[in-house]
Amino acid sequence: MRVFVMDNNIDQALKVLKKRLQREGLFREMKRRRAYEKPSERRIRERAEAVRRSHKLARKKAQREGLIAAPKRVEKKRPTSVPR
Structure with missing residues (x-):
């Protein structure tokens, strides 16, 4: 997964990355794997x-x-x- 940074705007790139990871279900998966x-x-x-x-x-x-x-x-x- 790639997120491009435009005009050194890292905050916007982080926002886009978090939204994509949320949509992919990565945060839910990490939370689920914390415990057996x-x-x-x-x-x-x-x-x-x-x-x-x-x-x-x-x-x-x-x-x-x-x-x-x-x-x-x-x-x-x-x-x-x-x-x-």
Whole structure:
């Protein structure tokens, strides 16, 4: 994974890197590996994750087909006084 630093703006590059690592699930994986997980707990967690994924896919499919309303998107407003 690469993050390019533009105009020596390391803060922005770190922000982008953290967002990408979060999206990849690296922080969740590190937290999970801190302590030993029993095989029975692992199976329970994996089943719960599978159920969560299937519910998410079903919800997205229903939204695409118009059976349920899509969530409202909140747009972030940028301050106009700060130059880009």
